[in-house]
Amino acid sequence: xxxxxxxxxxxxxxxxxxxxxxxxxxxxxxxxxxxxxxxxxxxxxxxxxxxxxxxxxxxxxxxxxxxxxxxxxxxxxxxxxxxxxxxxxxxxxxxxxxxxxxxxxxxxxxxxxxxxxxxxxxxxxxxxxxxxxxxxxxxxxxxxxxxxxxxxxxxxxxxxxxxxxxxxxxxxxxxxxxxxxxxxxxxxxxxxxxxxxx
Amino acid sequence: xxxxxxxxxxxxxxxxxxxxxxxxxxxxxxxxxxxxxxxxxxxxxxxxxxxxxxxxxxxxxxxxxxxxxxxxxxxxxxxxxxxxxxxxxxxxxxxxxxxxxxxxxxxxxxxxxxxxxxxxxxxxxxxxxxxxxxxxxxxxxxxxxxxxxxxxxxxxxxxxxxxxxxxxxxxxxxxxxxxxxxxxxxxxxxxxxxxxxx
DNA sequence: TTGCATGTGGAACAATGTTCCGTATATTGG
DNA sequence: CCAATATACGGAACATTGTTCCACATGCAA
Numbered sequence: 345x346x347x348x349x350x351x352x353x354x355x356x357x358x359x360x361x362x363x364x365x366x367x368x369x370x371x372x373x374x375x376x377x378x379x380x381x382x383x384x385x386x387x388x389x390x391x392x393x394x395x396x397x398x399x400x401x402x403x404x405x406x407x408x409x410x411x412x413x414x415x416x417x418x419x420x421x422x423x424x425x426x427x428x429x430x431x432x433x434x435x436x437x438x439x440x441x442x443x444x445x446x447x448x449x450x451x452x453x454x455x456x457x458x459x460x461x462x463x464x465x466x467x468x469x470x471x472x473x474x475x476x477x478x479x480x481x482x483x484x485x486x487x488x489x490x491x492x493x494x495x496x497x498x499x500x501x502x503x504x505x506x507x508x509x510x511x512x513x514x515x516x517x518x519x520x521x522x523x524x525x526x527x528x529x530x531x532x533x534x535x536x537x538x539x540x541x542x
Numbered sequence: 543x544x545x546x547x548x549x550x551x552x553x554x555x556x557x558x559x560x561x562x563x564x565x566x567x568x569x570x571x572x573x574x575x576x577x578x579x580x581x582x583x584x585x586x587x588x589x590x591x592x593x594x595x596x597x598x599x600x601x602x603x604x605x606x607x608x609x610x611x612x613x614x615x616x617x618x619x620x621x622x623x624x625x626x627x628x629x630x631x632x633x634x635x636x637x638x639x640x641x642x643x644x645x646x647x648x649x650x651x652x653x654x655x656x657x658x659x660x661x662x663x664x665x666x667x668x669x670x671x672x673x674x675x676x677x678x679x680x681x682x683x684x685x686x687x688x689x690x691x692x693x694x695x696x697x698x699x700x701x702x703x704x705x706x707x708x709x710x711x712x713x714x715x716x717x718x719x720x721x722x723x724x725x726x727x728x729x730x731x732x733x734x735x736x737x738x739x740x
Numbered sequence: 741t742t743g744c745a746t747g748t749g750g751a752a753c754a755a756t757g758t759t760c761c762g763t764a765t766a767t768t769g770g
Numbered sequence: 771c772c773a774a775t776a777t778a779c780g781g782a783a784c785a786t787t788g789t790t791c792c793a794c795a796t797g798c799a800a
Contacts, residue, residue, distance in 0.1 A: 358745090358746090360746090360747095361745095361746060361747065361796085361797055361798080362797070362798095363747075363748095363796080363797070364746075364747060364748095364797095367747085367748085387786075387787055387788085388787075388788065388789090389786095389787075389788095392749095392750095397748080397749085398748055398749030398750055399749075399750065399751095399788095399789090400747090400748060400749055400750065400790090400791085400792095401747075401748055401749070403788090403789065403790080404747070404748075407789090408788085408789085409787095409788065409789090460661075460662060460663055463658075463661050464658060464662075465658055556776090556777085558777090558778095559765085559766055559767075559776095559777060559778065560766070560767095561765075561766070561778075561779090562766090562777075562778060562779090565778085565779085585755075585756055585757085586756075586757065586758090587755095587756075587757095590780095590781095595779075595780080596779060596780030596781055597757095597758090597780075597781060597782095598759090598760085598761095598778090598779060598780055598781065599778075599779055599780070601757090601758065601759080602778070602779075605758090606757090606758085607756095607757065607758090741800100742799100742800090743798100743799095743800090744796105744797105744798095744799095745796105745797095745798090745799105746795105746796085746797080746798095747794105747795080747796075747797090748793105748794080748795070748796085749792105749793100749794085749795095750791100750792100750793105751790105751791090751792095751793105752789105752790085752791080752792105753788105753789080753790075753791095754787100754788085754789080754790095755786105755787090755788085755789100756785100756786085756787090756788105757784105757785085757786080757787105758783105758784080758785080758786100759782105759783085759784075759785095760781105760782090760783080760784095761780105761781100761782095761783105762779105762780100762781105762782105763778105763779080763780085764777105764778085764779070764780095765775105765776105765777085765778075765779085766775105766776095766777080766778085767774100767775090767776085767777090768773100768774090768775090768776100769772105769773095769774090769775105770771100770772085770773085770774105
């Protein structure tokens with residue numbers, strides 16, 4: 345039995361073929377666009393077509409429709425979280441925080457369509473809220489800490505509170521003017537700046 | 543033009559045929575059972591079969607699937623609201639209130655599956671929350687007033703508050719023991735009784 | 741270049757909402 | 771009670787969409 349060929353849990357047995365990665369990526373990008381434009385209920389066929397790929401290819405990479413939704417959600421969360429580090433490098437802390445919160449607002453707004461899926465009770469989406477928190481909290485924490493350290497923000501702000509507060513501000517004015525949420529969040533940040541030099 | 547034959551909005555031009563009413567009723571009953579047992583996503587065919595009618599008959603009475611869901615919801619609300627008057631006739635006010643709240647708890651529990659539909663964002667369900675409130679509030683108000691008048695309940699309880707409070711108590715222990723909600727509501731009612739003889 | 745594991749495309753299947761229409765029946769005027 | 775007819779019925783047929791399957795194509799290693 346020198347070479348077990350079944351049920352052997354190895355790491356990554358093989359790197360995926362190059363074209364496979366490329367197609368998977370284009371499917372993910374297409375799905376992101378289609379979900380944004382047509383809602384989460386858009387048919388898988390539309391996504392395949394948009395990605396210039398056959399149906400079978402989509403299902404090879406995302407065996408279930410819900411896997412696609414999960415992947416799009418996670419990649420959006422990742423992009424939003426990663427933006428924090430990028431902004432922190434290119435702007436002073438307080439500015440980075442403001443810009444990132446705008447970015448976060450956009451994320452919440454475009455992803456609000458996915459809420460329908462999240463609240464559907466389908467167990468496939470069980471892990472998404474956790475992913476959301478565990479990915480976004482550190483990103484925001486870093487921004488807050490930097491701004492506090494630079495004495496441009498009051499200390500003692502709970503990142504989780506801020507995340508849900510902003511999310512609620514967005515979903516409050518349901519179909520309203522996109523600028524509204526932005527302004528409200530601006531107010532919130534100004535409030536945080538108020539007691540800066542502790 | 544002594545007899546306009548189109549676009550003439552009359553009252554009830556004809557009473558529906560007797561068998562039609564009967565079948566519509568059996569469809570509604572079947573749908574209620576099927577939704578309870580298999581969830582709101584149960585196929586229309588299953589309901590038709592259960593009701594012992596053809597698919598066409600279901601769609602004749604409920605042109606869209608959502609119409610069926612709405613009808614089931616409303617008839618459940620009606621039944622719950624009507625139960626208030628019945629209980630009031632057969633029990634002393636405070637008892638009637640307790641019994642009705644138990645009934646209401648059952649309603650909330652069995653209808654929690656419909657919440658998925660209600661929160662789906664489908665405009666077909668827009669009016670349901672309003673229907674819920676406008677039908678149940680008067681029912682509860684009557685029970686509360688009677689108990690207050692009989693000096694077996696403190697006054698000043700807002701019916702809307704009570705409705706949402708109980709609903710929240712139910713949905714809190716999501717998949718929990720059916721008795722739990724009942725006990726919590728019992729506590730609530732005891733609390734209301736406490737300051738009775740104002 | 742060759743062999744094959746891997747990946748691809750799309751036909752085919754299954755489930756389900758919805759429409760259509762030939763048939764059956766309740767209702768009504770005689 | 772009978773015939774005429776508006777009404778209602780049943781279910782086949784259609785449309786859409788998730789999912790599976792497999793003959794064929796292709797990247798990759800020897």
